[in-house]
Amino acid sequence: MSAILSLVMALCSAGDHVLVSQSVFGSTISLFEKYFKRFGVQVDYVPLANLAGWEQAIKPNTRLLFVESPSNPLAELVDIGALAEIAHARGALLVVDNCFSTPALQQPLKLGADIVMHSATKFIDGQGRCMGGVVAGRNEHMKEVVGFLRTAGPTLSPFNAWVFLKGLETLNLRMRAHCANAQALAEWLEQQDGVEKVHYAGLPSHPQHELAKRQMRGFGAV
Known part of the structure; x- marks a missing residue:
C-alpha cells in the first residue's frame, strides 16, 4: 500500500x-x-474489461488509469496493450497492479503499461516473512516517485529488501508449481455438482481465457 501511496502522491x-x-x-x-x-484527487471507477468504458470515462485532467489484472478475487483481465494505447492517446499513464501474476507470469511494462506495482509480501517473498511493495517503471516517472520515497520515508529496511531478493531466486519455480496446482484444482472443482462457477483464467470456460494465453506466461495461483 505504501507503493500505491508513493505513486499517487508523487x-x-x-x-x-x-x-x-x-x-x-x-x-x-x-x-x-x-x-x-481528501487531497483533491478526483476518482472514478470503470469495469475492468470494458475498453469502451475506459475510453469514455477519460477526462482532460485524467492523469492515471489504475488497474489490477488479473483482479482480486474473480481473476478478471483487461487487454493491457489495448488499454495502454487508449491511455496514451489521451495523455494519461497506465498503472498495472501485477500482484497476482508476479514478473514471472506477466510483465506489463513490455505490454505497454507505464508503471507496474507488486505486493512483495505475497508471492515475491512466498513465505510470509516480510511486508513490502514494489513500484517500477520508466525513468521519467520513477524520478518523482523516488523523490517522494526519500522525503517521506516509506521504504524497506535493508534486511527486508534482502529477504525479498532471496525470494526472487525461487520465484519462477514456485510460480510454476502454483500454476500447476491451481489448474488441477480448478479443473476438478469445475466438475463438481455443488460448484456453480469457477473463476480461473486457465479454464477454457473463463471468458478471457484467450487473452490470458496471449499476455501471460501462466495463469497464476488464484
Missing part, C-alpha cells in the same frame, strides 16, 4: 483525475476513497 496533484478499475484490492479502494480524494 505523480498526482489536487484537481487531477484518476480512473480505477472496479475490481481492485479493498485497501486500494480505501486509499483512493478515504485519503486521495
Whole structure:
C-alpha cells in the first residue's frame, strides 16, 4: 500500500483525475476513497474489461488509469496493450497492479503499461516473512516517485529488501508449481455438482481465457 501511496502522491496533484478499475484490492479502494480524494484527487471507477468504458470515462485532467489484472478475487483481465494505447492517446499513464501474476507470469511494462506495482509480501517473498511493495517503471516517472520515497520515508529496511531478493531466486519455480496446482484444482472443482462457477483464467470456460494465453506466461495461483 505504501507503493500505491508513493505513486499517487508523487505523480498526482489536487484537481487531477484518476480512473480505477472496479475490481481492485479493498485497501486500494480505501486509499483512493478515504485519503486521495481528501487531497483533491478526483476518482472514478470503470469495469475492468470494458475498453469502451475506459475510453469514455477519460477526462482532460485524467492523469492515471489504475488497474489490477488479473483482479482480486474473480481473476478478471483487461487487454493491457489495448488499454495502454487508449491511455496514451489521451495523455494519461497506465498503472498495472501485477500482484497476482508476479514478473514471472506477466510483465506489463513490455505490454505497454507505464508503471507496474507488486505486493512483495505475497508471492515475491512466498513465505510470509516480510511486508513490502514494489513500484517500477520508466525513468521519467520513477524520478518523482523516488523523490517522494526519500522525503517521506516509506521504504524497506535493508534486511527486508534482502529477504525479498532471496525470494526472487525461487520465484519462477514456485510460480510454476502454483500454476500447476491451481489448474488441477480448478479443473476438478469445475466438475463438481455443488460448484456453480469457477473463476480461473486457465479454464477454457473463463471468458478471457484467450487473452490470458496471449499476455501471460501462466495463469497464476488464484
